[in-house]
Amino acid sequence: MESLGVDRYRNIVVLTGAGISAASGLPTYRGPGGLWETVGEENVPTARSLIENPQGTWALVRELRERSRSAAPNPAHTALARLEERTLARGASFTLVTQNVDGLHRRAGSSNVIEFHGSLFRARCSRDACESEPIPDDAEEPTSAQCSTCGSALRPDVVLFDELIPARPEWDVKRALRACDLFIAVGTSGTVSPASSFVRSAAYAGARTILVNLEPMQPRHPDFHEEYLGRAETLLPLILD
Numbered sequence: 001m002e003s004l005g006v007d008r009y010r011n012i013v014v015l016t017g018a019g020i021s022a023a024s025g026l027p028t029y030r031g032p033g034g035l036w037e038t039v040g041e042e043n044v045p046t047a048r049s050l051i052e053n054p055q056g057t058w059a060l061v062r063e064l065r066e067r068s069r070s071a072a073p074n075p076a077h078t079a080l081a082r083l084e085e086r087t088l089a090r091g092a093s094f095t096l097v098t099q100n101v102d103g104l105h106r107r108a109g110s111s112n113v114i115e116f117h118g119s120l121f122r123a124r125c126s127r128d129a130c131e132s133e134p135i136p137d138d139a140e141e142p143t144s145a146q147c148s149t150c151g152s153a154l155r156p157d158v159v160l161f162d163e164l165i166p167a168r169p170e171w172d173v174k175r176a177l178r179a180c181d182l183f184i185a186v187g188t189s190g191t192v193s194p195a196s197s198f199v200r201s202a203a204y205a206g207a208r209t210i211l212v213n214l215e216p217m218q219p220r221h222p223d224f225h226e227e228y229l230g231r232a233e234t235l236l237p238l239i240l241d
């Protein structure tokens with residue numbers, strides 16, 4: 001398997017999904033044994049379920065937080081952390097956008113990480129209009145603290161179904177994609193918007209676009225120029241060196 005020759009690109013954007021954490025023992029969301037199959041469609045956390053059943057949402061967050069805490073970054077995470085270091089050292093730009101909320105990229109040493117769907121290890125004010133920043137939160141029990149700015153209840157800092165992506169990460173990604181010359185998507189089914197449309201923006205910007213995934217996207221996305229099918233933890237160390 002030959003290297004992608006990544007060191008010739010000036011603006012690299014990498015998008016990751018649950019498949020990159022599979023080798024760390026964390027379930028993906030879809031497919032056999034996926035998280036949504038396990039918890040049941042009716043228990044998939046949404047903005048509505050957070051209001052109607054905050055305990056249920058916090059219980060799922062607590063369980064996923066515990067699993068993520070006991071998982072370890074795998075060679076795919078480490079390969080991306082090394083790539084970021086090498087890319088920045090030669091004065092080029094590197095943006096890692098993850099749909100994952102497990103915190104494994106940061107634990108692997110990646111620093112410029114856009115946690116597009118938030119993080120299990122933060123809580124934020126439940127009042128969207130509040131300007132307060134999310135706070136670190138990895139307690140066993142859901143935080144009972146209230147927002148220090150407005151006194152509203154805190155909630156998990158994760159983007160739930162039928163919620164908008166916060167403006168700042170969305171803007172950061174759009175800015176990175178505009179100048180992108182290499183776009184790699186790793187371990188994602190490409191089924192959830194708006195992350196699923198990043199490859200179109202990258203291709204429009206003239207980037208080389210590559211999918212690294214266990215299986216082809218269904219349906220295949222026309223804007224991926226190349227596909228490397230297999231396990232990210234095996235492929236990334238080979239093609240990113």
Ligand code: APR
Binds near residue numbers: 018028187189
């Ligand atoms: N290496 C590479 N790819 C893998 C591996 C692996 N070891 N194991 C699984 N995969 C692939 C699967 O083939 C699948 O295409 O990872 C993909 C995981 O897809 P999903 O479970 O749909 O996860 P993801 O794409 O991250 O979901 C996006 O949906 O439910 C929401 O917010 C949630 O962030 C999540 C979003």
